[in-house]
Amino acid sequence: MSTETEQIQASSITPASAITTRQLRFCWPGQVNAPVFPDIELAQGEHLFLHGPSGTGKSTLLGLLAGMLAPDSGSVDLLGQSLNTMRSGARDRFRANHMGVIFQQFNLVPYLSALANVTLPCRLSPLRRARTEPDHDTAAMALLEHLAVPESHWQRGVTELSIGQQQRVAAARALIGAPEIILADEPTSALDADNRDRFLDLLLALAEQRRCSVVFVSHDRALASHFHHQLALGGEA
């Protein structure tokens, strides 16, 4: 773990690259001379662990990968398509079709039930709905069951769930319809050690089954061993 892996080589097993970035740079308003992000090369089905102290732009990098921020320079290619050339509407559609997202906390739409939160991506993307078997409700229930969310909570408001349960519902939402890429922004930081490990194991196992690539951001470097690759941000600072 002492060596910082600056660049991750594509695995030879998978033909297509899930994520390829080159010389990415993004300045927030008022910010000058933002550093260039290290290049990322992640094959489909592989998991990347991103770590670094706060303020090193981990969330900014995820924003760039998700297409929610447009880089000032550099390029992002996802699944062989260039995000740079897409208009914002196309990026939104791409995100709906191919990405699952998990935040640190407050991951769920408060006025929807746990089940409705999980099926939300299927309602935004016909592609993801088409990938669920046999239908999105059944797929969502299967995921919730896998992630050990008690059945009694499926139809209820998500505010009644514990933090751990909320994060698992968020993981189910990210996984439903088997998107190629999952972006997770410190999803375990609010969990205790037991919950954290269980969450990570479940997420990665289910991602593995669906051949999803996971980009996982955390400042907790103890988690790095679960991932194929790791990348440090702002290491030189």
Add this chain to the structure above:
Amino acid sequence: MSKVRLALSLATASLWYRRRVLALVCLTLTLSVTLLLGIQYLRTEIRQSFTSTISGTDLIVGARSGQLNLLMYTVFHIGDATNNIRWSTFQAMEQDSRIDWLIPISLGDSYRGYRVVSTNDQFFKRFQYGNDQALELSRGEWFDDLFDVVLGAGVARQMNHQVDDEVVLSHGGGRTSFSNHTDLPFRISGILAPTGTPVDQAVYISLEAMEAIHVGWESGVAIPGRTLSSDRARARDYKPDSITAAFVGLSQPILTFQVQRQLNQSSEEPLSAILPGVALSELWRMMGQFERALLAISAFVVVTSLIGLIAVLLTLQAQRQREIAILRATGASPLLIASLYSFECVALALAACVFALTLGGSAIYGLSPWFLEQYGIQISLRALNQQEWLLLGAIPIAALTVSLLPAITTWWRSRKLGFGAGSDL
């Protein structure tokens, strides 16, 4: 299409989730819409009720005065006559071949605050209201005997009188009178069917009876010994010196202006002949200023409550950052997120409109008997007219317009939203 359905279902779920806060906003909006719609509705109804107080009468003739004054005291029983017209003038009019019928009326006395109208059987036969509806008796018959009285429906209901009850009329107007015609009580011979006009709020006696009860009252109070007992009164013959006014029906309506001009220029005595329709519309024009102001005020109340609604939505906007971040991250477009605000706003407005219709409808249903009783105004429950539908339809459109403010700010902000920006809140 599926995006619209998604937005609708999200908006519905969101409204339900925030129902406690939004219920108050919806209540405010409901009350203001009820006010606006209610005033517009009452405007139409009262105008209807107003213009239907008299119909079929071509001219009203009285002593020289303004047309509003003449209309007010003859038709609405408000205010007093400036002067009387001579009986000889009335008789001359009866001789006029252009005049088909005449209803003489004499005012001045009262019964417990209700006007006493002394007239003859022409009143019952010829007087019309609404869409040329004639008067009808609900019980008993029109006066025949000298001391018979016919009650308007409102008087009978209010005083709880039946046919054959005895009543004592008072000298002069006013609710409490110190000089009553106690020696000459009247018997109720009949009660008129309700009309929803001032006719309900008066009692009717014959011209002769009016003369009879005032024998010995020449100085304004009863002089003992000079008044009559009922038997002696019946034995006498009466001829009125003067009457207050007359309703005129012409044989040919085309002659209206000719007869009117001739009466107004009468050399016998100063007369005023007015067209009731013209006088009513002038009266309504005066009231119109006031009711338009009222309508404008209630429109402002609606605008105020819409601004309140936007204030609440903008406050809620701060709480919705997370939810917006989640929807954005899941691939929802800024347009879809912005449309949530518009859908919610319009849904609230529609709900307020439905509640306002229910509230207004039940209020009118509940209060219309009271209105009829207190003011003699007939307000009935009816389907909304085009103008009212337009007014009602303007509410969701206004709500949609004002919702553009939070919608556009949300649209703008969510375009610039970084990854999980909401989760930092």
